[in-house]
Structure formats: C-alpha cells, structure tokens
Amino acid sequence: MKYAQRVNAMQASPIRKLVPYALEAKARGIKVYHLNIGQPDIKTPKGFFDAVKNFENEVLEYAVSPGIPELISSLQEYYTTYDMHFNNDEILITNGGSEALLFTMMATCDPGDNLIVPEPFYTNYNGFSQCVNVNVKPITTKAENGFHLPSKEDIISRIDSKTKGILLSNPGNPTGAVYTKEEINMIADIAREHNLWIIADEVYREFVYDGLDYTSFGNIKEVEDRVVIIDSVSKRYSACGARIGSLACKNKGLIAQILKLCQGRLCVATLEQLGAVELYKTPTSYFKEVNAEYKKRRDVLYNELMKVDGVVCEKPTGAFYIVAKLPVENAENFVIWMLTEFNKDGETVMACPAEGFYATKGLGRDEVRLAYILKEDDLLKAAKLLKEGLEQYVSLSKAKA
Numbered sequence: 001m002k003y004a005q006r007v008n009a010m011q012a013s014p015i016r017k018l019v020p021y022a023l024e025a026k027a028r029g030i031k032v033y034h035l036n037i038g039q040p041d042i043k044t045p046k047g048f049f050d051a052v053k054n055f056e057n058e059v060l061e062y063a064v065s066p067g068i069p070e071l072i073s074s075l076q077e078y079y080t081t082y083d084m085h086f087n088n089d090e091i092l093i094t095n096g097g098s099e100a101l102l103f104t105m106m107a108t109c110d111p112g113d114n115l116i117v118p119e120p121f122y123t124n125y126n127g128f129s130q131c132v133n134v135n136v137k138p139i140t141t142k143a144e145n146g147f148h149l150p151s152k153e154d155i156i157s158r159i160d161s162k163t164k165g166i167l168l169s170n171p172g173n174p175t176g177a178v179y180t181k182e183e184i185n186m187i188a189d190i191a192r193e194h195n196l197w198i199i200a201d202e203v204y205r206e207f208v209y210d211g212l213d214y215t216s217f218g219n220i221k222e223v224e225d226r227v228v229i230i231d232s233v234s235k236r237y238s239a240c241g242a243r244i245g246s247l248a249c250k251n252k253g254l255i256a257q258i259l260k261l262c263q264g265r266l267c268v269a270t271l272e273q274l275g276a277v278e279l280y281k282t283p284t285s286y287f288k289e290v291n292a293e294y295k296k297r298r299d300v301l302y303n304e305l306m307k308v309d310g311v312v313c314e315k316p317t318g319a320f321y322i323v324a325k326l327p328v329e330n331a332e333n334f335v336i337w338m339l340t341e342f343n344k345d346g347e348t349v350m351a352c353p354a355e356g357f358y359a360t361k362g363l364g365r366d367e368v369r370l371a372y373i374l375k376e377d378d379l380l381k382a383a384k385l386l387k388e389g390l391e392q393y394v395s396l397s398k399a400k401a
Contacts, residue, residue: 010130011356013123018332021339022350030343033382035301035370036335036352038173038320042238042290047278052271063267066259067093067246071273074280075231075246082205084218084229086248090255093268097203097232097245102128103261104228104247107254108197109134109164115199116158116166118149120323120357120364122173122201137163138359143325143367146314147175149183155190165197166190170217171204174323174357174369176298176316178208181215188223198223203232203245204319206287209295212317224250235320237279238290244268244276294320297372297379304383305370308390322370323354327394331355331368334393342389349386 022032066072072091079086094100101124109115111133117125119138129136137158141147149155155166166187171178179187191198200217208214217227232245249255301322302315310327328334332353342348354367370386372379 006131006133010127011123013127013356018335018339018350018353021336025339025343025348029346031347032339033347033349033374033378033385035372035374035382035386036350038235038371038373039240040235040238040320040373041375042293044239045237045279045282045286047281048237048239048242048275051275051278055271055274060270063270063273065262065267067091067268068270068273068277070277071244071280074277075248078280079218079248082216082218084216084248086250089252090250091246091248092255092258092262093273094245094247094262095265095268096234096243097201097230098124098128099265100230100232100245100247101125101199101201102132103258104197104199104230105129105134106132106261107257108199108228113162113164114160116155116163116196117359118147118168118172119359120147120174120354120367120369121167121359122169123356125167126356126359135162136167136359140358140360140363141175141177143312143314143323146317147172147177147323149179149186152186152190155187156194159190159194159196163194163196165199167199167201169201169204171207171214171318172321173201173204173319174321174352174354176319176321176323178212178214178318181213184215184217184220188217188220191223191226196226198227199230200227201230203230203235205231206236207291207294207320208318209291209298210317214318218248226251228254233276233279237282239276239279242272242275242279244272293376294372296376297374298322300376300379301370301372301383304380304387308387310394311390320372322372323357323367324370325367326390328366328390328397331364331366334390335368337393338386338389342392344385344388347381347385349382349389351386 114135114137229248234240312325351368354364354369358364
C-alpha cells in the first residue's frame with residue numbers, strides 16, 4: 001500500500017523522536033533529567049481542576065464550534081490588559097495553538113504557496129505546513145546576535161509570487177528571542193507593502209525577562225486586518241494537557257473562513273473550555289511569581305553552559321528555552337551518547353537536537369535546544385551533568401580524531 005506524499009514528506013518530531021533512548025536509559029535504572037521538551041513543572045492553577053470537578057450536567061454535550069461564549073469573553077478581557085480589543089466574533093477557540101496554526105495556514109495559503117519564517121523556529125511549523133502542501137521559506141537568524149531578525153532588505157529578498165505571509169513566534173521558540181518594537185514595525189511594514197498575512201504565534205507572551213518591553217503584533221493598528229494572533233493556555237498556565245488554544249483576528253472575513261474548519265471538526269472539548277475560563281481568572285501575581293522563577297532557572301542553565309569552552313549562546317530574554325551551539329560536529333549524536341553511554345551516579349540529561357528547528361539543510365547540526373522547565377535544584381544538577389558530559393564527549397572526540 002502507498003502512503004500520501006504529504007505524510008511521507010513530514011519530518012518526525014525532533015523533540016520526541018529520541019524518546020526511545022530515554023526509555024531504554026530509564027529501563028537500565030538511569031534517572032533522566034528532561035530538558036528536551038517544554039513541559040513545565042509549575043503547578044496548574046487550581047481553578048481549572050475545580051471547574052471540571054464541579055461540572056454536574058447529566059449530558060456532556062457538544063460545545064458550539066467557535067468556542068463557548070464564557071471562554072471567548074475571558075479572552076476578550078485578557079487581551080484588553082495588553083491594549084488589544086477584539087469583538088466576540090473575532091476570536092475562535094481551537095484544540096491547542098497547534099490547530100490554530102494549522103487552520104490559519106489552510107485558510108491563508110493554497111498548495112504550493114509559502115510562508116516566510118525566521119529560523120530556527122518551532123519545529124511543528126514544518127510539520128503543519130508539509131501536511132497542507134505549504135512551503136516554509138526560512139530567514140536565517142544566528143545565535144551570535146541573539147537570533148534577532150536580519151535587515152528589511154534581506155527579508156524582502158525571500159518574498160516571491162507564492163508568498164502569502166510571515167509566520168513568527170514572539171517570544172521565540174526555540175530561541176527565547178524577544179523582538180524589539182522596531183523589528184515588529186519592520187515586519188508590519190513589509191506585510192503592508194507586499195500584501196502579506198502576519199501569523200503571530202504569541203503563546204509565550206508572559207515570559208519576558210530583564211525588564212524588556214513586549215510589543216504584540218496586535219498593537220499595530222495599521223496591520224490589524226492582516227494579523228492573526230495564535231494563543232494557548234498550555235505554557236501560560238502550565239496546562240499543556242488541556243489542549244485549549246485560540247486565534248484572534250480583526251479580519252472578520254478570515255474568521256468566517258476559519259469557522260468553516262471549526263465547524264468541520266465540530267467543537268473543542270467542553271470540560272477543558274470550562275476549566276480554561278477559570279484559568280483566565282488567575283491573578284496577575286501568578287505571572288510575577290512564575291516569571292521570576294523562570295528567570296532564575298534561565299540564569300542557572302546559562303551560567304553552567306558558559307563554563308564550557310566552545311559553547312556559543314546569547315542569554316535568551318523570553319520564553320523558557322536556550323539554543324546553544326556546541327563544540328561538536330553532530331548534536332544528535334551527542335544527545336544519543338548522553339542517553340546511552342554517559343551517566344554520573346546513575347543520572348544523565350536529555351537535550352533536543354536543534355537541526356529539526358531549521359528549514360535550511362545542514363543548519364543547527366551542532367546546536368541543541370534546552371528547556372529550563374525543572375525546579376532550580378534539579379536544573380542545577382542537570383546543567384552540571386550536561387557540562388560534564390559535553391566536556392567528556394569533546395575529549396573523546398578529539399582522542400578519536
């Protein structure tokens with residue numbers, strides 16, 4: 001039997017494909033510190049669970065396709081705190097930010113069209129685009145300058161007759177970069193001048209450090225008719241398993257088109273939507289505490305990495321990831337070696353090879369993405385193990401050479 005070309009062309013998740021090595025290590029009694037996946041250990045606000053427990057209807061019915069009105073209202077109120085103002089018919093609730101991204105691609109691009117995306121990027125952009133026959137055209141950014149955007153001229157040079165939009169995350173996954181207001185305005189100008197959509201993945205909006213200002217694409221009035229804001233409760237409220245996302249857009253025509261896709265999949269899970277309503281009632285003090293915790297964790301991991309000769313990495317200013325260039329030829333081989341050959345006192349670390357976060361072949365081969373999502377004591381242990389393992393691996397590689 002033959003398989004569809006679109007699914008054959010899809011890459012396996014670089015975040016998850018090495019999991020069997022971790023499982024084998026655990027079967028040997030090795031403790032694995034997971035820095036490979038953005039699964040926070042921050043407690044999910046209790047209101048979510050209370051809402052689900054207190055559900056007493058005798059029938060668990062379909063929810064309406066756009067999302068329950070209470071949740072849409074909660075999102076409207078949330079956005080006003082960022083000086084963004086959406087009507088209730090300008091927001092759709094989705095099955096995670098993933099479905100919001102997929103539906104937006106389907107509604108803005110035809111097969112064979114392309115999206116301009118700064119690389120490295122969230123690896124599933126590749127997967128989502130491949131399954132709807134849309135191409136990613138990368139703009140390469142570099143660790144040496146904190147993964148900030150190149151010049152306007154460089155970005156424009158990537159645009160062709162098949163380009164329908166610019167897709168980018170801010171703060172960045174996997175880079176942790178927070179784009180400046182000047183960079184946001186530059187992208188807005190390009191989109192207006194070349195009639196492009198801006199697909200703004202802003203799921204890490206709360207995680208900005210070092211006193212930096214954050215500018216959303218939803219704050220740029222001149223492009224509000226072409227901006228689609230992708231959002232999710234997963235990382236914001238440490239509720240990854242709830243699978244509640246959303247998209248917001250002032251272009252009611254686009255919302256009407258995407259609503260057809262929402263109707264086709266019927267609805268988002270009713271109980272999780274009710275729980276998410278309570279998440280959006282979480283006091284702002286929650287974010288202050290979580291933000292301070294992630295900043296400490298970032299510093300712990302970054303400081304250990306900087307002790308290794310040959311590591312290239314700028315301190316990230318947002319999200320909870322670090323992309324580091326390592327003094328190795330192949331980061332995936334190093335990650336596998338850490339799980340199969342290295343341990344100290346029965347403990348090791350799992351990182352995520354960064355090559356799969358690039359569209360340009362060969363780039364990221366010597367890089368890893370690290371998620372600083374463990375509590376501080378565990379993260380410090382993991383960072384020290386990673387440092388020791390990397391130094392040992394480099395020494396062994398030099399001896400073989």
